[in-house]
Amino acid sequence: MNEADIKQRVAEFLAGHDPAGDRLEFLRARFDAGLAWVWFPEGLGGLGASRELQQVVERELADTPQINGGKQGIGLGMAAPTILAFGTEEQKRRFLRPLWTGEEIWCQLFSEPGAGSDLATLATRAVRDGDEWVVDGQKVWTSGAHHARWAILVTRTDPEVPKHRGLTYFVCDMNAPGVEVRPLRQITGEAEFNEVFLTGVRLSDDLRLGEVGDGWRVAQTTLMNERVAIGGAPTRRGGGVMAAVLDAWRERPELRTHDLHQRLLSLWVEAEATRLSGARLREQLAAGQPGPEGSGMKLSFAKLNQALTGFDVEFNRDLGYDDWTFRRSEDVDFFGRGPGYRYLRAKGNSIEGGTSEILRNIVAERVLGLPSEPRVDKDVPWKDLPR
Amino acid sequence: MNEADIKQRVAEFLAGHDPAGDRLEFLRARFDAGLAWVWFPEGLGGLGASRELQQVVERELADTPQINGGKQGIGLGMAAPTILAFGTEEQKRRFLRPLWTGEEIWCQLFSEPGAGSDLATLATRAVRDGDEWVVDGQKVWTSGAHHARWAILVTRTDPEVPKHRGLTYFVCDMNAPGVEVRPLRQITGEAEFNEVFLTGVRLSDDLRLGEVGDGWRVAQTTLMNERVAIGGAPTRRGGGVMAAVLDAWRERPELRTHDLHQRLLSLWVEAEATRLSGARLREQLAAGQPGPEGSGMKLSFAKLNQALTGFDVEFNRDLGYDDWTFRRSEDVDFFGRGPGYRYLRAKGNSIEGGTSEILRNIVAERVLGLPSEPRVDKDVPWKDLPR
Amino acid sequence: MTLLYTEIEEELRASVRALLADRCPPAAVIERVESEPADLDLWKTLAGEIGVAGLLIPEELGGAGAGPGEAGVVLEELGRAVAPVPFLTSAVLATRALLPTRDALLGELAEGRRTAALAVSFAASPYRPQRGSAVRAEGGRLSGTVTGVAGADAADVLLVPVDGELYAVEAAAAVVTAGPSLDLTRPVATVTFDRAEARHAGACDLAAVLRLGAALLASEQLGVAEWCLETTLGYVKERHQFARPVGSFQAIKHRLADLWLDVVRARAAARNAVADPSAVSVAVAQAWNAGVAVRVAEEALQLHGGIGMTWEHPVHLYLKRAKSSEIALGTPGDHRAALASLVGVPGPEGGEQ
């Protein structure tokens, strides 16, 4: 299937469905026409085409009703590829369509207070009871949990074996009794995330994704898709966080000093070199030469954002803050807020989605081929690990 | 014994010995009067007094013939305290007097090509043969080996036990057959150091310092004294390497830029804060509160010297060098040479006398109490270690 | 002159630390910062029982006749606790402004019966003392606005420098408007005077006042950095990941060793600035310590991982204090710029570029 075939499909679809009609009907029809994600199999929102062709579809359908990439992010970016890879036919048919149309929102129940960087040490238990599993534990850093219908969930089903081997992956029904969602307040004042307490939550066995004990492998698929998604958006020269800093710099000449000027020029160069390497990475991906550079983009962006937002607060000599109110926020409104907010929020960039420490380990071992450290937890049953 | 007593001793000594007479005779007499190092025992150059009182002696004898602190550095700073701590009475009487007067120069045979940071893994073998030991191996980074009469030497006497337990410490006769000294050229062009090849060198057992197999403990005494000696000299504000940079900065206004100016001001602040912490450390030592800060001085100075000398080359926009000639140098003539030399020589500051990496480990574990890493070499016989 | 702590200073530290441990644990600070940040009960005890409010005031004026060294130790402890009390604003800045006048108010300040604030922007510096101030005096009355005033929320009386003269205005005669502040534990306010009745107290060398404030702020920054470093050390020794304490990973160890070297130097710089509060010493202490406090607080947050990003963990209070203090009384860049002429490191003016 090539670009012309795809264009033809889109044209046929548009001939039969009016973009000005009911939004949801239109999206459902688009899914059924295989134009949701063309590289997925036929019947599951795709056409079995190559992934690059999705760009053609997006271009052709740019003026039609769109899905909500922000609110549906976890579902689209993490749950869907995992369900596609490990789900039963029945699971794929049940979950993918409403996931894509946005009728059902997804969230992710992975991290725990005691299992952050070392996710595989997680303690949320799932115990089999006939055709059901009973889940007890606490998850944290869950965004969107309060309007999610489903969650992807990793649990420990066997504490007697080493930590990577005793995990099982589920789809969790967020409406099930025993699921409690509490907003988690951050240092910015607001709550983007939640804590999720699971108490005697019963999940039927057909919500299991992959084999019992194979949860680590399933979770790796999810996480691989997460890391590709972070830090990949193209920016223009002097754009992104730098643009916010430059606006202030140009508007307030009375605050400029030589010290700040030299530091800003250095940051400008770093931002531009980082932007260029992102552009080069996208060229590589487009040319089908993925290359290892992707692993580092998040690291570089986190450092740069933190330096720039810290600079911004200092430059503005701003002792104020815009709003400490404890409220639930749906999105990160980075540019709609003040320098103080940006400074604090950017601190999370080196923690969320893999800490910079873990990412440096990954670069060192997987990209540079450096030997791993002596491991003390490889062959120890999970229940005997020090914690 | 107090300050007045010491002054009296010095006065009596001066009454009997003319500083204008034979230099060596004067120094020998000073040693015999216990005024070499007053905190050493009587009969061994000292008076069993407290260490602070040495300052009084130095002040009172400032205008008399002096020993050569540079050339005798290893003997005075490392060999002497070790001999005092572990030597037999006979060894102390034999070695300490000519060591102090400078009649016999000492060097240090510790590091090996395969044993740098991990000194305890050293491979130079000493095998017992009746009342003698036969030594074979290669040492490196030995300063002053070419005019040394004696060396302090660590050898492996038992390869069958874990590495720290199979070491034995000797005084090595540098005139013995089988000792070969070769100058080791550095990146600066010159050779401050030597490689020393030991081939079938026979040392009598009475040159052994400490027990057989106890060499690691003896070497720790030596190294502790080395680290105290490094980076402890008082400087004035804007002195040291900074002074060399500032001279150039003031003399060549046409080379100044805002970039360089801001960087120089930052380095000036770092240099001053570092200098103040050195001054505070000396106050603590004088007040008998040693404190852990000493462990860090060498780290701070190495970083600062490297940054300053790198800045200096860039500021001078100097593409030249003063002299690449391969020649033996007795001392580090840091300030008599050009910026390029200082830049290259300062690179050694974070390697010699304990790398900055090892010093950070020491600070982290001994000062901050952080747990050590998992060790894979603790209980393995030396001969079975991977290398 | 010594860079060490005296026995008297160590005793003072012990008293302050014990009181703060009892009355001002981090959880209590978090709880109060959104309703009424300033803890005036605690301040009453510090001033009345320990006598910290009068440290800089001579005995004959009702104070303790101590000096910057003692005040520095108090600030180290207050920094370690991010204690929301007006010591720096009342007992250092306002008191120092008033000292040359030997005004009777000093006695009341010393006893802690009244609390003052210097109506100057906390973002002003010894080099730009007027930043944020626009107040004029007319016939014994003041009119105008000062932005970014620290400690105004806790003050009974405002000391207002206008054209080299110092005026005292009852807080009730001014409008003090507190907005949200980056530093939750030392919020700033806009102070507005509209023909407010003012008492002339005497002359005021505002740059000198702010310089002493900057000298002592370096001690507070040291305290902030110390708490952050110690708390992080404690956390990484306890927190396990990959079946090892996080603090046994070498990359973490080396970063903490480097931070410790920074803090050791911050201690020396802070003590030097209180032993000799000259322009050079103060500029060095601020240029170094402000950055160290921010760096250590930022690393503390990072090394706490996710928990450090939560409101319930106190590390954010320290980060916000550190970052605000970087701006307060001159940024590190301002202090470095001042050193250029103070120590003879001239800029490129007259040279190329």
Next chain:
Amino acid sequence: MTLLYTEIEEELRASVRALLADRCPPAAVIERVESEPADLDLWKTLAGEIGVAGLLIPEELGGAGAGPGEAGVVLEELGRAVAPVPFLTSAVLATRALLPTRDALLGELAEGRRTAALAVSFAASPYRPQRGSAVRAEGGRLSGTVTGVAGADAADVLLVPVDGELYAVEAAAAVVTAGPSLDLTRPVATVTFDRAEARHAGACDLAAVLRLGAALLASEQLGVAEWCLETTLGYVKERHQFARPVGSFQAIKHRLADLWLDVVRARAAARNAVADPSAVSVAVAQAWNAGVAVRVAEEALQLHGGIGMTWEHPVHLYLKRAKSSEIALGTPGDHRAALASLVGVPGPEGGEQ
């Protein structure tokens, strides 16, 4: 415009790399640098067999009609080998100076029959092209001195810009005095003309010439950084201390990961500068890559421990090249200063201070 390497570039790289591996291993470079640094035999092969000398020269003038992209790849490889050949000085700087004149000498340079050097200080920059030059032209003869000239030792002919005009002088007609240079593999010399016979070749926009040189130097710096990073990775994987490869220690791993991020960005910046050698792209590439090369070389030395401090290990050749290149054709600070006006980040002039 692409930031990737083309197939043609990769083929060119492979040829150059294979030749250098054979003829220019580090040990051979160390051996020759103190007697006769420039390897003219190697240069003859590179120019004659691989054709690198004519890359920037159009086909109708006897060259290969390639562009900065190909030249950049050659410089990456020459940087990786710290190869002592006059590619940058003759085939880039001198050639680019001569190109607008379409002088017949270009054909000889393209074939490698003759080698040229631009008689301009290597410490000059697009922003200060005259730095180090004091030459005047009188009646077809040149007099004066240029300091810090790179490649003069290997040149048959010197191209001398004087007041916007370019003159060609036979090397034999000038006095070339080489002193000890920090960069052993690309020494600089003082060139003196005493009424030297000169041929007027045409006009010369020296700033533009030096800008292209700076663009391509960024590729060489990338090559230097790559060799240092790769060699260090190889070393720490093999070198054992404490019964573990040194490269298994986390602090080392994290530093190397950060260096790799720097090198990845240096590659993007270098490719951008050859794809679009505009003032902004060149300034970015130099401001970033010069520092990366120095930083990676310094870390390479440190992570090699004692062996890195010895003359016999080649890492010092790279450190010296990196540090000299930081000064060459504008320091990072010079290039950042240029960006201020190029991209609209104005300085404080007119504001405070």
